Amino acid sequence: MHQIIKQILRTGIKTEAPPQPDDALRHEMQQINAQILHHVGRALAIRHVDAGSCNACELEIHCLNNAYYNIEGLGIHFVASPRHADMLLVTGPVSRHMEIALKRTYDATPDPKLVVALGDCGCDGGIFGESYASRGRIANVIPVDVAVPGCPPAPIAILQGILTAVSSRKVV
Amino acid sequence: MKLDDFTSTFPRLPGAMPVWHGSVSAEDLRALCEQVLHGGGKLVALWGSDETQANAHYALHVALVAAPGMLVLSLPIDHEKPAFPDLSDLFPAANRMQRSVTDMLGLHPVGASDQRKWLRHAAWPGKLYPLRKAFDSAGSFPLEEDGYAFVPVTGNGVHEIAVGPVHAGTIEPGHFRFSVVGERVLRLEERLGYKHKGIEKRFEDMTLQQGAKLAGRISGDSTVAYAWAYAQAVESVTGCTPPRRALWLRALLLELERMHNHLGDLGYLGNDAALVFGFAQFWILKEDLLRMNGEVFGHRYLMDRIIPGGVACDLDEAGLARITATLNHIEHEIAILKDIYDEHAGVQDRFLTTGRVMPELAARLGLTGMAGRASGQAWDARAQFPCVPYDQLDVRMATHRNGDVAARVIVRFEEIAESMRLIRLMLERMPVGDDLIAPLADAQEGVLGIGWVEGWRGEILVALHTGKNNSIQRLHAHDPSWQNWPVLEHAIMDNIVPDFPLINKSFNLSYSGVDL
Numbered sequence: 248m249h250q251i252i253k254q255i256l257r258t259g260i261k262t263e264a265p266p267q268p269d270d271a272l273r274h275e276m277q278q279i280n281a282q283i284l285h286h287v288g289r290a291l292a293i294r295h296v297d298a299g300s301c302n303a304c305e306l307e308i309h310c311l312n313n314a315y316y317n318i319e320g321l322g323i324h325f326v327a328s329p330r331h332a333d334m335l336l337v338t339g340p341v342s343r344h345m346e347i348a349l350k351r352t353y354d355a356t357p358d359p360k361l362v363v364a365l366g367d368c369g370c371d372g373g374i375f376g377e378s379y380a381s382r383g384r385i386a387n388v389i390p391v392d393v394a395v396p397g398c399p400p401a402p403i404a405i406l407q408g409i410l411t412a413v414s415s416r417k418v419v
Numbered sequence: 420m421k422l423d424d425f426t427s428t429f430p431r432l433p434g435a436m437p438v439w440h441g442s443v444s445a446e447d448l449r450a451l452c453e454q455v456l457h458g459g460g461k462l463v464a465l466w467g468s469d470e471t472q473a474n475a476h477y478a479l480h481v482a483l484v485a486a487p488g489m490l491v492l493s494l495p496i497d498h499e500k501p502a503f504p505d506l507s508d509l510f511p512a513a514n515r516m517q518r519s520v521t522d523m524l525g526l527h528p529v530g531a532s533d534q535r536k537w538l539r540h541a542a543w544p545g546k547l548y549p550l551r552k553a554f555d556s557a558g559s560f561p562l563e564e565d566g567y568a569f570v571p572v573t574g575n576g577v578h579e580i581a582v583g584p585v586h587a588g589t590i591e592p593g594h595f596r597f598s599v600v601g602e603r604v605l606r607l608e609e610r611l612g613y614k615h616k617g618i619e620k621r622f623e624d625m626t627l628q629q630g631a632k633l634a635g636r637i638s639g640d641s642t643v644a645y646a647w648a649y650a651q652a653v654e655s656v657t658g659c660t661p662p663r664r665a666l667w668l669r670a671l672l673l674e675l676e677r678m679h680n681h682l683g684d685l686g687y688l689g690n691d692a693a694l695v696f697g698f699a700q701f702w703i704l705k706e707d708l709l710r711m712n713g714e715v716f717g718h719r720y721l722m723d724r725i726i727p728g729g730v731a732c733d734l735d736e737a738g739l740a741r742i743t744a745t746l747n748h749i750e751h752e753i754a755i756l757k758d759i760y761d762e763h764a765g766v767q768d769r770f771l772t773t774g775r776v777m778p779e780l781a782a783r784l785g786l787t788g789m790a791g792r793a794s795g796q797a798w799d800a801r802a803q804f805p806c807v808p809y810d811q812l813d814v815r816m817a818t819h820r821n822g823d824v825a826a827r828v829i830v831r832f833e834e835i836a837e838s839m840r841l842i843r844l845m846l847e848r849m850p851v852g853d854d855l856i857a858p859l860a861d862a863q864e865g866v867l868g869i870g871w872v873e874g875w876r877g878e879i880l881v882a883l884h885t886g887k888n889n890s891i892q893r894l895h896a897h898d899p900s901w902q903n904w905p906v907l908e909h910a911i912m913d914n915i916v917p918d919f920p921l922i923n924k925s926f927n928l929s930y931s932g933v934d935l
Contacts, residue, residue, distance in 0.1 A: 250759055251696055261703055295589045299614045302931050303639025303720055308589050309683065310709070313702035327587030342616045342934075343542035345592055347562065348584045374633050378556050379543055380617035399639065401719065 261314035265321055266407045290322040291413055294332035294356065298349045298385065299342030299375075303399040304366040308336065310402045323409060329355040334412060336405075337389070340368045340375045341382040353389040361412045364394040365405060373398065420447040422454045426487050434655030435666075435806040437488025438869045445504050448481065448494050452509050460485035461785055461798070462510035463871075464880045464897035467520040469551045471498050473865060477526055479503045480895070482869070482880055488804055489871060491882070496526055505531040512785040512902045515933075523550040523619070538612045538934065540565045549620050550893070556620045572598035572606050580916065584613045588920075591930035595919075602915040607908045614934035622894035627653050627727060627862060627883075630891055634881065635722050637896050638932035643669075643676040644874030645881065645896060646725035651870030652883035653727035656862040662854035665729035666807045671845050672721045672730075674838040677875035679708045679720075681831040681838075682749075684927050688828055689760065691921040692769035700756055704749050711745040714738075729856030739846055746839050757832055770825035774910040774922030777822050786906045788877015788899040790926050793830040794822035800873040811848070812841055827925040834875075862889050876900065876929065898932030 295308055311318040318324070326332050329352045341349055353362070364385035367373040372383030385391050392415065395408035420428075420443065429441030443451065455461070463482040470478055477496040482489055496503055503520075505528040507513040517528040518537035525548040528534065539545065541563040548554060572579070577598055584592035594610040618637060622630055634649035635642040647669050654661065661669075682705040689697015709719040715738040716724055724732045734742075760766055776786060778795030786794055801814040817833035819826040862868075862885045870881035877899025886892035903926055910922050 250755070250762075254700065254755055254759065255696065258700065258703065296585055297589075297591050297614075299616050300591075300931065301636040301639040301642075302591055302929065303636070303642065303722070305589055305591065306640060306683075306720065310702070310706060312698075313706050314699055315703070315706050325589060329585075340616055342614050343559075343562065344540045344613045344615055344934075345584065348592065348613070352585050374636055375616045375618070375621060378617040378620065379549055379554075379558050379560070380615050380620075398636075398722065399720070401713075 258314075262317040262320055263315055266403050266410065290324060291334060291409070292324060292326045292332045293334045293336050293409070294326055294329045294352065295336045296338070296349055296352050298337055298339040298345045298388075299381065300338035300340075300366065300368060304338040304369070307399045307402050307405060308338075308365075311405060316402050316406060318406065329353075330357065332356050332360070334361040334363060334409070335389075336363050336365060336409070337385045338365045338369055339385050340372045340377075341385060341388045343380050343382060346382055346388055349388055361392045362389060363408050363412050364391045365408070366400055367396055367398045370394040370396050420450055422451060422458065422485060425451060425490055432491075432655055432867065432869055433658055434868065435651050436869065436871045437804055438491060438871065439488065440491040440493065440867055440869075442493045442495060445494060448492055449504050449506070451490065451492060452481065452483065452506055455483045455485045455490070456509050458485055461787070462506070462512055463489065463878060464882065464895065464901070465506065465513050465516040465520065466882060466895035466897070467524040467526050467550070468884055468893040469524060472552055477501055477524060479520065479526060480882065481506065482882070482897075484798070489869065491867065491869060493867075501526045502529045503527070504529055507531050507533070510785055511783065512905065515905065516901060522548070524548050525551065535568055538615050540567070540612055540615075542615070549617065554620075556617065556624070567610055569596055569608055569610070570606070574600075576600045577605065593930050597911075597916060597919070599916060602917070604911050604914055604916060604919070607911045609904055609908060611904065611930060612934050614931050616934070618896070618935045619894060622891045625891055627657070627859070627885075627889045627891065630894065631726050632723060634896065635725075637935070638898055638929040639720065639722075640680055640929065641676065641874045641876060641879060641898070641932065642720055642722045643672045643725060644872045644879040646723070647673060648870030648872040648879045648881040648896075649883075650725050650727045651872065652868035652881045653859065653862075655868035655870070656866050656883060656885050657727075657859040659728055659857050659859050661729040661857050662852060663807065663850040664852045665855050665857075667845055667849050668730045668732065668734065668855070669725050670808050671734075671842060672716070672724055673872065673874070674842050674845075675708065675712060676721060678749075678835055678838045679705050679712075680875045680927075681835050682708065684924060685756075685760075685828065685831055687924050688770075688824070688921065689766065691924055692766045694763060694766050697756070697760065697766075700752070704752055707745055708749065711741055715741050726856070728859050729854075731856075733855055734849070742842065742846060746842060750839055753832070753835065760828070767825065769918070769921060770828055771823060773824040773918050774914060774925060775821070775823040776906055776910050778820055780909060781822060781906065784906045784909065785902045787902045788873075789830055789834065789875065790827060790903050790906070791877065792816065792818045793826040795820040798878075800871060800878055804871075808845065812844055814841065824921055824925040865892070874899070876927070877903070896932075896935070898929050900928040900930075900933045903928050904933065
């Protein structure tokens with residue numbers, strides 16, 4: 248045990264300052280309504296849904312939980328059920344085999360809810376595009392509030408996208 | 420036909436790896452597969468292709484590894500009788516590969532005990548085959564009922580736990596059906612294919628140059644291995660030899676990819692055994708490595724750094740110093756963390772004997788790669804079939820025989836140490852030169868190129884069949900997860916449900932890589 252404590256003390260605090268929200272990432276601001284204001288100030292619960300990614304976006308989402316980004320320290324945590332979530336963080340393209348599961352996850356998330364689409368594929372279908380097996384971008388299947396480009400987007404960009412979506416709740 | 424005759428009768432394909440290719444009859448296909456099996460060899464990949472436009476038949480291709488190297492056997496299949504002999508009785512891992520060939524091309528394994536669909540769920544009708552040339556890739560069909568026939572398990576006190584496709588964590592989608600009594604798992608049945616996004620069909624719209632980017636996105640965590648395998652395949656069909664410095668840089672990138680994946684998984688393995696400290700510590704090291712990748716090579720996961728003909732990045736003195744410093748730091752920290760893992764009673768209690776795959780079972784089922792090496796399957800292409808620069812580095816393969824989570828943890832620790840040793844040697848001996856890319860000649864039409872790379876999870880294979888004007892007629896990319904997913908069903912048997920996340924993470928298989 249003393250070895251663990253020693254290592255923790257030696258490691259120190261790695262957490263860095265979070266990024267600011269980015270207005271450029273925001274779209275469909277008219278969707279934001281007064282109801283959402285209710286929820287500002289409360290910890291944000293996110294449900295991640297992989298709708299067909301190559302798994303690189305997932306690697307960067309995992310990194311958000313590391314000590315440098317310390318997403319929980321910002322009051323954001325990932326939850327196991329869409330029924331506990333304020334926000335869906337969706338990677339894609341949406342494969343046709345995930346289309347129904349994604350819609351059901353969206354429907355199971357209580358209103359008001361936010362959706363952040365992640366990665367070039369989530370934004371526009373990316374290199375996989377639309378085909379017999381792919382519906383392309385997330386917005387083709389469920390409404391999207393903020394789309395974060397990148398292949399994959401760096402943790403800071405993901406965090407910025409999340410904060411952009413959250414801060415849009417303060418508007419109106 | 421005798422195995423020895425094969426390598427003397429059929430030509431060796433040009434390129435970096437020892438690969439022989441020839442067309443065989445159905446009888447010879449079975450006979451050669453049996454000889455490979457009995458000689459201690461293994462099945463690497465199995466795929467089909469539509470060649471009806473060129474010569475009025477389909478074909479089945481089987482890649483095997485035997486002592487001299489890789490044998491790729493092609494069996495022409497009459498378009499009026501689209502069937503091939505079942506190989507799953509010899510190689511159980513062929514089961515899902517064969518079912519995928521049926522789903523994608525409409526070729527049927529005669530006599531196979533399991534002929535359920537696999538990659539096809541509901542996105543296209545059963546009588547249409549996406550990898551046939553007549554199939555319109557832009558077509559969209561109304562979603563049907565999947566109606567997959569899971570194997571029912573009955574008995575006193577047996578109940579089912581169905582999980583996924585959307586999992587309770589940041590994980591790729593798949594469906595797991597556990598049949599349990601109390602906490603004990605009697606049987607697990609996997610249903611994958613949720614991420615099928617038409618990758619192989621997509622390749623057929625691309626040129627050899629364009630395909631490189633897509634190859635790097637088949638499974639993001641293995642982007643370097645896929646990009647290298649793809650580049651090898653293209654270089655084989657264009658007769659290109661990349662500059663030596665480029666080859667050394669490729670190996671450097673591949674070892675960095677191995678390190679960041681093992682570091683991340685070691686962190687999660689601690690986490691899943693309730694030692695959150697392990698997650699915190701290893702993910703600091705992983706982030707250190709990823710940031711170094713970004714600074715030195717311009718991408719945290721090293722995507723698109725390997726391109727056909729060479730590499731799209733270089734290493735200067737500052738980069739070299741940055742890598743050395745990062746490795747020194749990681750090495751120092753890992754020594755401390757390994758001691759903590761080794762001596763932590765709670766962690767070892769969860770790791771030891773959990774999710775055990777004994778060497779005999781591993782051999783029978785074809786367990787491969789890192790997980791295979793933890794179950795006594797001593798295969799590592801870097802050591803056995805070394806291309807440049809591995810032929811000068813004398814790679815030490817990490818193996819273990821216990822086959823449990825603990826063994827997979829030990830193999831990962833050892834592979835990180837070996838990767839660091841290799842990287843240091845590469846930094847020391849890196850050939851100098853300004854050339855990082857060699858020009859590609861035009862590819863001949865209708866030839867096969869193979870890429871074969873030992874990624875962090877196991878061997879990645881890229882089989883490239885060329886079309887006209889440097890186009891891709893057919894591309895099959897094979898992930899070692901094809902072999903290892905079915906073994907996971909065995910690893911969980913008789914374990915308790917709460918150990919599944921731990922066992923699953925100790926394998927950490929790709930969904931995207933097999934759903935294609």
